[in-house]
Amino acid sequence: MSSALFVALVLPVLAGAHSYVWWRMVRATTSPGSWWRRAGTALIVLLALLLVAAPPGERALPAPLATAVGWPGFTWMAGLLYLTLALLVGEAVRPLLMRVRRRSGGDTAPAARSTASEAVGEHPYGTGSASGPDVPAPASADGLAASRRMFVSRVVAVAAGAAATAAVGYGAYTALGPPRVRHIVVPLARLGPQAHGFRIALISDIHLNVLVGRSRTRQLVDLLNGTEPDLVALVGDLVEDADVAVQGRAAEPLADLRAPHGAYYVTGNHEFYSGAEQWVRFVSGLGLRPLRNERVALPGFDLAGVEDASGADHDDGPDYEAALGGRDRERAVVLLAHQPAQVTEAARYGVDLQLSGHTHGGQLWPFTRLASLVEPNVAGLSRYRDTLLYVSRGTGFWGPPVRLDADPDITVVELASPRA
Known part of the structure; x- marks a missing residue:
């Protein structure tokens, strides 16, 4: 494939796939500015660079360096494919998981704790007040929704990562075996x-x-x-x-x-x-x-x-x-x-x-x-x-x-x- 054709056709697809994986695996599962988000972003960028460098590196780099770049770069080609497919499947099940999470009451604990604190503040022997600094503020609807989305995103990300790892691992075992x-x-x-x-x-x-x-x-x-x-x-x-x-x-x-x-x-x-x-x-x-x-x-x-x-x-x-x-x-x-x-x-x-x-x-x-x-x-x-x-x-x-x-x-x- 010519360099011009690669840039025109393949690079945009790779860029889009990496952006989608970053969005679902990193951005949707971590807090802004957190160490996990910075580390995840750096890893996605590194893998993308290795993937692009591996094919020309076969001929352009010295053999030991070509091998060092080739193993992660070429393996990530398959990893990106199966991780993207698994995340796309996750899009289909995500609404179901959101409903299950909502009905299970798993994210209503903050509101319950707030109500309990208010009750303590109103008790004649309580030392706090419903609006005092010792009582957690009631959780907002937006906060609950964000917590629910992050929980579901993490579940989908873990499942997708496990599925992609299993597919690549078994596929490598098959390819490298007799x-x-x-x-x-x-x-x-x-x-x-x-x-x-x-x-x-x-x-x-x-x-x-x-x-x-x-x-x-x-x-x-x-x-x-x-x-x-x-x-x-x-x-x-x-x-x-x-x-x-x-x-x-x-x-x-x-x-x-x-x-x-x-x-x-x-x-x-x-x-x-x-x-x-x-x-x-x-x-x-x-x-x-x-x-x-x-x-x-x-x-x-x-x-x-x-x-x-x-x-x-x-x-x-x-x-x-x-x-x-x-x-x-x-x-x-x-x-x-x-x-x-x-x-x-x-x-x-x-x-x-x-x-x-x-x-x-x-x-x-x-x-x-x-x-x-x-x-x-x-x-x-x-x-x-x-x-x-x-x-x-x-x-x-x-x-x-x-x-x-x-x-x-x-x-x-x-x-x-x-x-x-």
Whole structure:
């Protein structure tokens, strides 16, 4: 995203969200000039600055400082989302809580105490008077209403904070934990009998960045090797937005991938943001074979790969004719392409199965439910015309180290032949 677009579109939204959170979490729950209000205001401002600084800091700051800024900044992205949603839910229940508070009599104690004091002042043995300095003044209606509003605001703020913390905590546990290994059997009508049972371990969107590194890659390689695949397919977005000099060491465990038919790689959009050529050369040195608008013949089917669609902006886009043209139409072909939307071209060339990533399954609720409005193939197996499409949720994350309602996954795709 360009700086101008960020300033014009994103910053006003962020400013509005932070203002709303401050209003409900700080202003409505604290007294003017209090220490709590000053501290809460300072915290909201600090988190806002860290959030804005974290994305450019990945590339502009030294690695230790980028990590120090990135953890709170990126985590707060998710925190702000869920805190805002929880507070909006609180708006709906706030009138009910106000009525409950009013009927419970919880804020009538001051008036009761005033009446009791007046009674003491009128007693012949009392030492005070109804209007004397020893007797509290009757509570005003405005004062009672303000007390009631603050009490309800504090209840809503505590509940919203707890809900947001739970959502972010569980989402971080999911995102940073081991991905789920899924298994799926995909019948292909043209698959040769010798490829029946052929197992492709599909992984996408590792997104190596300032928050995850070499240990994460080692974990993923061990999981991939544990599936005992015939072939490994990495379908793009190995890194977030970093040069080989910064994240190359984190990717090195990929050299230990083990599969009889090797490991293959196609570019994703984030490789082009980082400089795709350097990453293609680097993964080649690790033993992965890039498929850059080309195909290879395997027992019983062809495997093809195309560049990511974003490569067209860098004069290095997908060339479906080079990858799929002039082939034997009696043989099944499996296409590796980062973005699910590339299936429209794949179908034109008679691809039997396309394997993709890119979507992260939406990554964060409610986007996991809304993503289908933009991308109909968000996760799992679907069909477009005569082409099957399988979309992995990926193993990493973009931005917040949080995944909610979109568990990370590695998928073992087992091909099945009707002629076996």
